[in-house]
Amino acid sequence: MDFSFSSDQQLLKNSARAFLDEHCKPAAVRLLWDDPRGESDTMWKEMAQLGWLGLSLPEAYGGSGLGMVESAILLDELGRAAYPGPYWPTVLAAAAVETAGTDTQKKRWLSAIATGDARATLALLDADLDWDPGTMSARAEKTPRGWALSGTKRFVPWAHVANLLLIPARAPEGPTLFLVDPSASGLTLSPVQGMDPATRWVQIDMDQVPAATDAVLGTVGQAEPLLASLVRRGAVGAAAEMLGAARRCLDMAVGYAKVREQFGQPIGSFQAIRHKCAEMLLEIENSHSAVYYAAWALDAHAEDGELAASIAKAYVGDAARKVCGEAIQVHGGIGFTWEYDLHIYMKRAKALEPMYGDADYHREQIVRRVAR
């Protein structure tokens, strides 16, 4: 029983912290707010060189073969820096190709992703707004040359910069996952901007989008378990990223409470502020336990892995909302200004809250597992 990071894991955490402190300062995040792509290609290539893009891919494709714990460590740090870019969607999509892909599909995409030459994303949310991986309104019809996809995918992260889209659609045989070229005919990408200027969402409208027979990932009609596992991994990753963003908010609040003076004293000496900070730390520590327990459980194929993933997402979503909100309260007026950096991190956590299954979805998954 060892809940602490190994020395390699600690090293990964430290090097990620050092890299992001230098290359992903708040000013750098702000610069990308008005950028049409919203991410930095230079940073993407550097992340590839650090081995982050191939972190969990097999060595044969230039990866390091590491697990969800290592991904969570990295996402925790990326969240702390409010890193803007398609890191997690790309890594998740790569994991899907690695799990279910043919040799040809793997050769085509995995090395390109590990080297930073390709970006990918997953369209997990449909027009029906249901996170249940078995339900989707998008349809795949058979054509003489393969398939034609129609329907709408909502809030797809970073699709506008992706070289590869993973799109689920219902074929006559059942849910099927397709590898789709973003420049295919009949495909329309429309940006949707939420409150976090550093998170980019795209609506994908498909009208008879052609997909070849070999564009199917895995078995036709059998995509549900794979989609469920992607929602699960996605949820744990999002929880790690929310945790990191919330950590930053707590650090800023505590730092501010030590120096801001009112009534002749630092406000951190007042119990009203100190107790708030203590409650925030409690939420951070519990979230840490939830995220890394779930990440470990997925890596270890523990029997409660699926449950733990839902618990992490549901718990950390609530906890991060509380911590980031209270950080603004501790700061007072300055925390409500655009110039002060706090909202960068608060908005990152917020943007992830409804993704990969919102808390209601995951709470229902929990009840299904424990109240039979």
Add this chain to the structure above:
Amino acid sequence: MDLTYAPEDREFRAATRRWLEANVPGDDLKTLAERRAWHRKLYEAGYVGMLWPREYGGWGATPMRQAIVQDEMARVSAPPPINGLGIGFIGPTIIVHGTEAQKQRYLKKMLTAEEIWCQLYSEPNAGSDLASLKTRAEDQGDHFLVNGQKIWTSSGPISDWGILLARTDPKLPKHRGITCVLLNMRQPGVEVRPLKQITGSSLFSEVFMTNARAEKSDLIGNINQGWEIAQTTLGFERGGNSLGRVTRYATAFNQLVKATKELKRGGRPLLEDPAVRARMGRIYADLEVQRYAALRVLSALQKGDAPGAASSITKLSYTEFEKRYYELALEILGPFGQLMVAREEFEEVDSSSGEPGTFATAFLWSRAGTIYSGSSEIQKNIIGERVLGLPKEVRADRLKV
């Protein structure tokens, strides 16, 4: 990171489970003699005094093994050993600060529950501000003359000995004039009056000391060093051992599931109501997170890391959780949640006091956890000052000094 149990710990768990299945008493233990006998049996099997060094009659086991035993006992709702305060906190204090003669005299009988111990710390006017305590211990050469009143004393009526904090020098600043001494409870100057709690039971007492006698040979540490010693005692009391507690919560959750299946509203089980499901999902997530946190604490203890001020986070977390938990259970169960006698819809659940009862009993007991052993507000002060490094507050009693 590796959260699997070591093979030898898994084996130990299996052996513990077998032992408990064969030995847990079938009927409720009613008399003190029955509870002592069960305690003795647990001790001889190696399940009491697990963390104590072997030279003092303990078993020198790892924190992991102790957690496993507590977890397995919670799983089958085994009656707890008695003398919990003695074995958990007072004995370790004597081991750290006591003389060799005190160790020889008291420790073994404490472990075997031949002598039962209580803690004489809190006073009616010294709760969170424990250092303002007023009970006097006057130096009479070979003994102290003790006068004053204590409150919130667990096991008061059955106690043979108590660990007492009393003021020996009223002229010194309040933290520096306190002395720690062992007090014989079986003497005319000590009167124990049971205190009835909101649960209707009396697990705590008030203790009145009128010209009671505490021997100099029972002094722990030096005169006026009592506050430091109390800090170590409280340190033993916070954190750790949360695995068994979480298992009790999980057992109660199963009862909640059972009740929500059997109780019907408009012909449909409560469990099918989406509003009830959402609440149950939320509270179960909260419950499991307490378990993950317990494992994390255990992993640190295994590595020999002292939890220190971080144990305040653990205590704050589970006691506040427990209030949310039973509040929610009562909300879901409506008036059924308020019944003080178990019915067919749900069986007994263990409250945090160790007393079996209903959700109503557990709900009432949940109000105690955020007050005893340092209230939530005190824990937040500790976390703020010692973990987050926030500046100390300006306090009237600090200004006076």
